[in-house]
Amino acid sequence: MPLVYAGVCSHAPGITGRKHLVDQASLSIRDEFYKKFDEMRQQIESTRPDAMVVVAAEHFANFFMDNMPAFCMGMADFYDGPIEDEKWLGIAKTRIPGNPELSLRLIKSIMQEVDLAYAQEWKFDHGIIVPLHFLTPKYNLPVIPVNINCQGPPLTPLHRAKIFGEVLRRTFDEVPERIALIGTGGISHWPCTPDSGKINHDWDARFLNQFLNHDLKGMTSYSDEETYTEAGQGGFEIRTFITVSAAANGPGDWHYYTAELPVFAVGCTLARLMIN
Amino acid sequence: MPLVYAGVCSHAPGITGRKHLVDQASLSIRDEFYKKFDEMRQQIESTRPDAMVVVAAEHFANFFMDNMPAFCMGMADFYDGPIEDEKWLGIAKTRIPGNPELSLRLIKSIMQEVDLAYAQEWKFDHGIIVPLHFLTPKYNLPVIPVNINCQGPPLTPLHRAKIFGEVLRRTFDEVPERIALIGTGGISHWPCTPDSGKINHDWDARFLNQFLNHDLKGMTSYSDEETYTEAGQGGFEIRTFITVSAAANGPGDWHYYTAELPVFAVGCTLARLMIN
Amino acid sequence: MSLYYVQKLIYQINRDENIRRRFDENFNDLLVDYELSDEEIHALKKPDIGLLYVLGVNGQLLMHYAPLFGIEWFDYLAAMKQGIEEHGPVRAGLYAMTGGGKSFAKENE
Amino acid sequence: MSLYYVQKLIYQINRDENIRRRFDENFNDLLVDYELSDEEIHALKKPDIGLLYVLGVNGQLLMHYAPLFGIEWFDYLAAMKQGIEEHGPVRAGLYAMTGGGKSFAKENE
Numbered sequence A, B: 001m002p003l004v005y006a007g008v009c010s011h012a013p014g015i016t017g018r019k020h021l022v023d024q025a026s027l028s029i030r031d032e033f034y035k036k037f038d039e040m041r042q043q044i045e046s047t048r049p050d051a052m053v054v055v056a057a058e059h060f061a062n063f064f065m066d067n068m069p070a071f072c073m074g075m076a077d078f079y080d081g082p083i084e085d086e087k088w089l090g091i092a093k094t095r096i097p098g099n100p101e102l103s104l105r106l107i108k109s110i111m112q113e114v115d116l117a118y119a120q121e122w123k124f125d126h127g128i129i130v131p132l133h134f135l136t137p138k139y140n141l142p143v144i145p146v147n148i149n150c151q152g153p154p155l156t157p158l159h160r161a162k163i164f165g166e167v168l169r170r171t172f173d174e175v176p177e178r179i180a181l182i183g184t185g186g187i188s189h190w191p192c193t194p195d196s197g198k199i200n201h202d203w204d205a206r207f208l209n210q211f212l213n214h215d216l217k218g219m220t221s222y223s224d225e226e227t228y229t230e231a232g233q234g235g236f237e238i239r240t241f242i243t244v245s246a247a248a249n250g251p252g253d254w255h256y257y258t259a260e261l262p263v264f265a266v267g268c269t270l271a272r273l274m275i276n
Numbered sequence C, D: 001m002s003l004y005y006v007q008k009l010i011y012q013i014n015r016d017e018n019i020r021r022r023f024d025e026n027f028n029d030l031l032v033d034y035e036l037s038d039e040e041i042h043a044l045k046k047p048d049i050g051l052l053y054v055l056g057v058n059g060q061l062l063m064h065y066a067p068l069f070g071i072e073w074f075d076y077l078a079a080m081k082q083g084i085e086e087h088g089p090v091r092a093g094l095y096a097m098t099g100g101g102k103s104f105a106k107e108n109e
């Protein structure tokens, strides 16, 4: 059982960068959210992973329209981050260990079915470093980053994100290493657009319900137009949830959600899936 | 019948850059080769294409191991080339028209099945500009470039190059534009390695025979180790031939080959496929 | 298509130290390296954040560009809204593909 | 793994005008920006084309690097062969995956 953990979490930069801006009345909610994030860290650690594969949706840190891959996996010795200003993000610059030899085995296997790009250099933006800050705060677990194009249209089709998840799982099952898989992003949010700060609580509830019930048909049925209208630009990041769901092949058995921290500009979400 | 032409050709830089270095005794062979290239141009023009899709294997002009896609398609308004020195290559710098709107339709369709990257900027190296120099010498036909990773391991698997060709064909069949498809590269050669200048005539004959007989099983049966040993680094470029063969779905009905121009450092190859 | 070059310029200013230095020292000289229309150059230099939004610049790029000119967060958000009012719906890029980039806050809340 | 940075440096010298200028003006200063071992720095500065080949640098990169030091084509080819003799088979990259980068000319001809 080389896939030992599968989960998802939010990655909005406000979670670390604006923690001091949470109003007095909401401090207990913030602290509960952080506590749940730490609970997730403990869950992961208890599965004794050898590496963490983080499937994220980056924001023009490494990838641009001069060469925009649908999927890309890191194959570097180490990764530096955050690429953003340390103070703005509330996370100090650091170097995170990779495992290029494991990356190479995974990539060679995955590319038999999914045409992913590979990258021997990668600077983590908040999409990866915010989750790592909570889930492996000592940065002592080797990380292998993955990106899905959720930013520059044409975006990666949802059903390809599902197939990618299935192939990831098949590939993890081939290697001896114990792997924790984390998807980051979503759910509804409108970062850096006129509706920034808005959260569509109902849409989040609907999607999260599909996710927790392993309803891949439901999760892959959204059009980009629909998602943008109802869930904002940030909603495109459901691709990372779909990949993790397809890889785990199981329903959720633990989760946390709150829309009560608007200064974080996202419905803060954490979930763990059963691995079947 | 929106795929109106399918063919392949060599792209070695010596073909244009070292044309003055052909020894006196071989000038007639050189001129025959150029004449055949021009015959191919006439064949293409007679099919009245609206655009030419060039499937090539570039040489670290645009793509590097910081983000190496298995497949990438251009989506730019125009493309500049050659990226190399004009005198070294014997081709003047120019701007080649693209068709970004057609690119977008193709990419959106292809990415339903093949996870290709897209690029809104692309500088052509000899892998594309040498063929264009002969096949659309006025640079007045819109070109859409495609790259397959034949340079930085892990390389694109041969069977994915085949699937990519099948998907390209399905996609071409969906659009009203008349498309000429050209694969460039190969066959055996040892560019910029200790065996530079060598040509394996027997290996070329075997592979070309498979190509002309639409033997995709044979063409996709080579291991990279085998190809490197017998056909050199340049042999990895058979991926472009495989893609074109799968797209055309037919045998060859016209070809030219000579190993008698060693100063071009490649067995000079031209072929046209029947479209079935 | 030249939206690509507008975005590329902003991307490189955001991520490439050498380009950022050229932006600081001589923006006109830097602009020459990109294929830009007069409207785009005007929007970039002013800067007209609203027009850049309407031209299709992704917010993930634009939100890093505004502060270089001292534009604060809420002014940045307001500028995008005003851009839609002045110049009409978003013309290209992510938001044009998905509804013109208008605010959906009213419809949904 | 630091083969990546050796190749990146050569790639950027080949393709990026700004990096090329820094290479011309102050190579030592440029080298600091890359994660390189002493052996790699030595091979790049000398330059030891044969050792760079053995370290795994792709010929499509290396053949553009040699002429920057006035190394002619046939000397470039000879240097690679000599590298294999001196330092053993190619250690990483394309040629290591596919037979150690030795010359196959004799076996096949």
Ligand SMILES: [Fe+3]
Pocket (backbone or CB within 6 Å): A011, A012, A057, A059, A127, A185, A186, A234, A237
């Ligand atoms: Fe995000």
Ligand SMILES: [Fe+3]
Pocket (backbone or CB within 6 Å): B011, B012, B057, B059, B127, B185, B186, B234, B237
């Ligand atoms: Fe080539």
